[in-house]
Amino acid sequence: MSVFMLKSSASKRSFLFFGLFGLNLFCKNNSMKHTAGAYFLFFGASLFLIGCSGSRSVLSSGKVVPKGQVRFGENYTFNISSSPISESAKGSVDLINNLAKKDTVYYSQQLAHLNAAVLSYCLDPIGYTNEIYFRYGLGKHMDMGFKNSGGSHAVDMMYQFLGSNKNFNESDKGGYYGSAGLQFSWQNFRFVNYPMFDKLEKLFGMEMSRKDITLPVIFSKSFGPEERTGCFSFGVVYSHSFIKYKITPKNIYEAEHAANVPPELIKPISEKMHYGAYGTFINVKIGKRFVFFNFSLAAYYQDYGNYKLLGGSSKTLQGISIIPSYGIQFNILPKKKKTAGTSV
Numbered sequence: 257m258s259v260f261m262l263k264s265s266a267s268k269r270s271f272l273f274f275g276l277f278g279l280n281l282f283c284k285n286n287s288m289k290h291t292a293g294a295y296f297l298f299f300g301a302s303l304f305l306i307g308c309s310g311s312r313s314v315l316s317s318g319k320v321v322p323k324g325q326v327r328f329g330e331n332y333t334f335n336i337s338s339s340p341i342s343e344s345a346k347g348s349v350d351l352i353n354n355l356a357k358k359d360t361v362y363y364s365q366q367l368a369h370l371n372a373a374v375l376s377y378c379l380d381p382i383g384y385t386n387e388i389y390f391r392y393g394l395g396k397h398m399d400m401g402f403k404n405s406g407g408s409h410a411v412d413m414m415y416q417f418l419g420s421n422k423n424f425n426e427s428d429k430g431g432y433y434g435s436a437g438l439q440f441s442w443q444n445f446r447f448v449n450y451p452m453f454d455k456l457e458k459l460f461g462m463e464m465s466r467k468d469i470t471l472p473v474i475f476s477k478s479f480g481p482e483e484r485t486g487c488f489s490f491g492v493v494y495s496h497s498f499i500k501y502k503i504t505p506k507n508i509y510e511a512e513h514a515a516n517v518p519p520e521l522i523k524p525i526s527e528k529m530h531y532g533a534y535g536t537f538i539n540v541k542i543g544k545r546f547v548f549f550n551f552s553l554a555a556y557y558q559d560y561g562n563y564k565l566l567g568g569s570s571k572t573l574q575g576i577s578i579i580p581s582y583g584i585q586f587n588i589l590p591k592k593k594k595t596a597g598t599s600v
Contacts, residue, residue: 313581315550318433318476323395324590331583338575412439424484439470461504470495493535533558
């Protein structure tokens with residue numbers, strides 16, 4: 257998972273400033289019936305600052321890194337999920353119309369929509385992130401790697417069961433390759449420190465962490481010997497996520513209370529969930545020898561399950577995620593072994 261943030265504080269401030277400026281102009285030049293829609297547009301754009309999700313793009317090929325070779329690079333990924341879209345639409349309007357500038361909030365159906373929107377977005381946000389990775393060839397058709405994507409960390413191993421596992425300086429073979437792997441990743445959710453999102457943090461007192469196990473199976477067709485000029489790859493992925501979340505509100509109260517009786521603070525929630533996701537992907541790698549460019553498109557279906565919300569309500573979430581991505585890759589080949597000369 258990654259915590260999506262704009263690359264500099266100046267970029268963040270500019271994004272928020274121009275968003276608010278555009279919202280102000282919109283409201284001045286349109287009737288009040290459009291105000292809720294304008295707030296939704298701003299809130300929807302602002303969500304890109306707070307999302308967190310596991311990196312599920314697949315830019316690897318069926319050929320693992322040969323023994324002694326180093327591979328590293330950076331990927332850029334867009335996550336487009338159907339699940340948070342409808343919930344965020346309801347929740348953004350509720351946020352502005354009912355919760356802004358309130359010190360005491362009473363539980364309502366609108367608050368339930370907002371609660372579902374925030375939870376849905378935490379599970380699978382619509383956003384963009386970058387990922388830095390490193391891989392090393394262990395030999396015997398195996399390699400291992402590490403990824404960092406904002407607040408997400410992952411380690412993995414791949415085993416190649418089809419095709420040659422030499423580099424292009426050692427072999428002129430091409431054809432097809434196949435590999436399977438195991439990845440473990442972990443992450444914690446957090447909001448970016450901005451007033452709008454601080455209010456959400458303060459309102460819900462939400463904490464979330466997750467661990468993911470991912471099992472990819474990848475096949476590829478080499479361009480040239482040993483993928484010297486690239487390859488075309490495709491495959492399937494299964495991942496299983498383990499979620500822990502807490503909602504501990506400090507100023508949300510039960511909706512109904514007797515007259516002259518202080519309202520009762522709503523009960524907190526602490527839950528554990530898990531769910532599976534099924535995906536498929538294609539990617540293309542183009543370059544030569546030491547530098548390559550990657551382009552990938554992945555799609556996942558996930559049934560997140562039924563999540564408890566404040567006030568005893570619950571929400572069943574499911575959806576499809578479309579994940580286009582691109583990146584750049586660098587290869588460092590091992591030094592050639594010197595062959596002993598014959599003496600005359």
